[in-house]
Amino acid sequence: MDERTNGDGLQRKLGLFPLTNIVIANMVGTGIFTTSGLLMKDLHHAGIMLALWIVGGLIALCGALSYGELGAAMPHAGGEYAFLSRLFHPLMGFLAGWVSFFVGFSAPIAAAAIGFTEYLTRAFPSVLKIGIFGNPAAQSLLRSLHWTPEEALKRLFAILVIVAFTYLHSRGLELGAKVQNLLTGLQILLIVALVTAGFAVGKGSFGHLVSAGSFDFGFAGWKTMGLALMWIMFAYSGWNASAYVGSEVRDPARNLPRSLLLGTGAVAVLYLALNLLYIYAVPAGEMEGVVSIGGLAAKNLFGRSAETILSVLISFALFSSLSAFIILGPRVYYSMAKDGVFFKSLAKVHPKFGVPSRSIVLQGAIAAVLVMFGTLRQLLTYMGFSLGIFPILAVIGVFKLRRSGRSVIKLPGYPVASAVYVLAGVTILVLSFLQQPKVSSIAIATVLIGIPIYLVFKKKYGTPA
Numbered sequence: 001m002d003e004r005t006n007g008d009g010l011q012r013k014l015g016l017f018p019l020t021n022i023v024i025a026n027m028v029g030t031g032i033f034t035t036s037g038l039l040m041k042d043l044h045h046a047g048i049m050l051a052l053w054i055v056g057g058l059i060a061l062c063g064a065l066s067y068g069e070l071g072a073a074m075p076h077a078g079g080e081y082a083f084l085s086r087l088f089h090p091l092m093g094f095l096a097g098w099v100s101f102f103v104g105f106s107a108p109i110a111a112a113a114i115g116f117t118e119y120l121t122r123a124f125p126s127v128l129k130i131g132i133f134g135n136p137a138a139q140s141l142l143r144s145l146h147w148t149p150e151e152a153l154k155r156l157f158a159i160l161v162i163v164a165f166t167y168l169h170s171r172g173l174e175l176g177a178k179v180q181n182l183l184t185g186l187q188i189l190l191i192v193a194l195v196t197a198g199f200a201v202g203k204g205s206f207g208h209l210v211s212a213g214s215f216d217f218g219f220a221g222w223k224t225m226g227l228a229l230m231w232i233m234f235a236y237s238g239w240n241a242s243a244y245v246g247s248e249v250r251d252p253a254r255n256l257p258r259s260l261l262l263g264t265g266a267v268a269v270l271y272l273a274l275n276l277l278y279i280y281a282v283p284a285g286e287m288e289g290v291v292s293i294g295g296l297a298a299k300n301l302f303g304r305s306a307e308t309i310l311s312v313l314i315s316f317a318l319f320s321s322l323s324a325f326i327i328l329g330p331r332v333y334y335s336m337a338k339d340g341v342f343f344k345s346l347a348k349v350h351p352k353f354g355v356p357s358r359s360i361v362l363q364g365a366i367a368a369v370l371v372m373f374g375t376l377r378q379l380l381t382y383m384g385f386s387l388g389i390f391p392i393l394a395v396i397g398v399f400k401l402r403r404s405g406r407s408v409i410k411l412p413g414y415p416v417a418s419a420v421y422v423l424a425g426v427t428i429l430v431l432s433f434l435q436q437p438k439v440s441s442i443a444i445a446t447v448l449i450g451i452p453i454y455l456v457f458k459k460k461y462g463t464p465a
Contacts (some may be wrong), residue, residue: 012248016255016262019242021184022324023263028187029321030108030115031235032271033314036278037290039228044288045215046208046279052225053275056232057268061422064264065413066395068257071243072402072408075252078335079244079328080390087397090341091454096390096452097336103386103443105329106363108237110370111379112322113158118376119153119315122292123308127154140304152203158371161322162440169326171333171356183320190313194298195273198354202301204280214369222443226431233428234384237272239264239320244328249446253408291376299450330359341457385432392425397461 014022036049043049075081078097085093111323128150133142138218142152166180198204215221242249242259249256278287290296294314299307334356339345350357372381398418401407431442 012250014242014249015251016258017246018181018213019249019255019451020266021181021246022262022327023238023241023259024188024267025184025320025324026238026328027263027267028184028191028270028322029238029318030111030376030380031231031237033119033294033318034115034276034291035231035235035380036275036390037296038291039231040284040436041288042224043228043424044284044285046287047210048215048225049228050209050272050275050279052228052232052238053271056229056236056263057271058270059233059421060236060264060422061261062413062417062424063391063395064260064422065411065417066243066398067240067391067396068241068260069407069409069411069414070394070401071246071249071256071260072253073406075249075256076335078246079240080394081332081335082246083243083394083397084390085339087258087400088393090339090394091288094336094341094454094457095447095450096393096462097332097342098331099386099390099447100329101363102366102446103383105325105332106366107374107379107383108368109133109162109322109325109363109367110158110330110374111376111383112325113161113367113371114154114376116161116315116318116322117154117157119292119295119311119318120157121150121293123311123315126405138222138430155371159368161269161319162326162364162367162371165319165326165362169323170355170360171353179399183317183323183462187317188244188266189318190317191270191274194294195270195277195312195456197333198277198297198301202277202281204277204301208279208283214450223431223435226428227435229424229428230384230388230389230432231380233388233425234380236264237383237387238324241244241324241328242393244331247331257409257411293379326360326363329363332358333359333362341454381436381439382443385436385440386446387428388425388432389443389447392422392429393426395421 022414039049074082074086080096081093084096133149133152181237191198242256246252278293278297281300295307298310333342333346336342337344348358348360
């Protein structure tokens with residue numbers, strides 16, 4: 001394996017296979033295993049839901065084409081932070097990194113850990129009977145937090161998972177990448193096996209596709225579809241994942257774009273197949289509002305024992321998504337610190353393991369705090385809007401990259417693919433804001449709070465304007 005290091009101290013070790021796995025693992029996670037039932041609750045129409053998943057996949061592929069060109073031209077750690085800082089202004093990059101710090105990585109890690117515990121405890125409810133909160137002091141603490149003992153155990157299990165994977169990835173990228181490859185392979189195998197067995201021997205009906213209520217295509221309906229697409233794009237988030245480790249990619253002009261397109265295309269096919277299976281297994285009315293939709297589909301297709309088995313498998317499949325986020329996020333904070341717009345200590349690379357270990361530990365701590373004080377529904381809604389903002393700005397940067405003559409490779413689809421991504425992204429955000437103004441405003445406020453924070457770091461470290 002190529003051991004060359006680049007100018008920022010990170011080693012270019014990652015080839016096409018682990019890069020593609022990182023993309024797939026970042027995409028396949030909490031969203032696909034939890035959102036379809038929630039979407040159906042608002043849409044009440046299986047055909048429309050399936051069509052929106054297809055639209056989401058096409059939008060993600062348009063984004064991947066654009067990021068492939070950006071990543072080949074600027075193969076640095078940090079993703080949007082690196083792109084926006086170099087193409088527009090350091091403030092733009094900082095705000096992207098600031099949002100990534102809380103929303104882009106720490107929150108999805110927390111959501112994946114919570115999703116793990118939800119599926120695991122669905123399979124083995126007896127684990128929630130462990131009596132570790134029996135003493136008066138513990139019971140008093142739970143009452144002050146308004147938690148039941150079962151809820152406290154779920155949060156504790158989620159935090160332990162975060163701690164374990166944070167430790168693993170602080171021991172080096174090579175070991176972490178091997179574990180990531182294994183987890184991603186098992187995750188894909190699970191989905192392919194479920195889809196194949198479900199359609200081959202499962203008890204379902206394609207009649208569920210048409211047995212649905214009417215849908216209002218007026219403005220209210222468009223707002224509903226906009227919010228649904230925002231949730232779907234959260235499930236697709238991660239299509240840009242390999243761009244975040246650009247400083248560690250071997251032959252980035254070749255491997256980075258291919259990993260984005262291969263990973264995104266593979267996941268789009270998996271998502272379409274899995275959602276079609278959900279619809280085949282579960283009537284629209286029965287699907288509405290169900291979070292652990294994979295378990296319900298397995299029960300309808302194969303029986304109650306299959307529900308338990310699949311719930312266990314999905315809970316461990318979520319490890320892959322959680323692991324990938326723990327790999328990528330610290331590279332953003334590392335790049336920000338190295339550029340003088342974040343805490344300098346986070347730019348330190350471990351002398352033995354060659355990873356930004358302090359950034360990894362800090363991210364794990366924030367994710368654990370979010371597990372303590374957030375719910376899965378709150379995290380999903382907040383992330384959906386927040387994560388839609390800066391990829392749009394980064395894709396706009398492709399136009400500037402072309403005009404300046406800085407493109408290393410010119411991928412097909414320009415300018416249509418970039419324009420489609422930008423227009424679709426803006427439309428989704430506007431419709432989602434109109435449908436859920438409170439949560440959307442909180443997401444916008446998170447971005448705006450970053451402006452004075454940037455000015456503080458700029459003054460402290462003398463960061464260029």
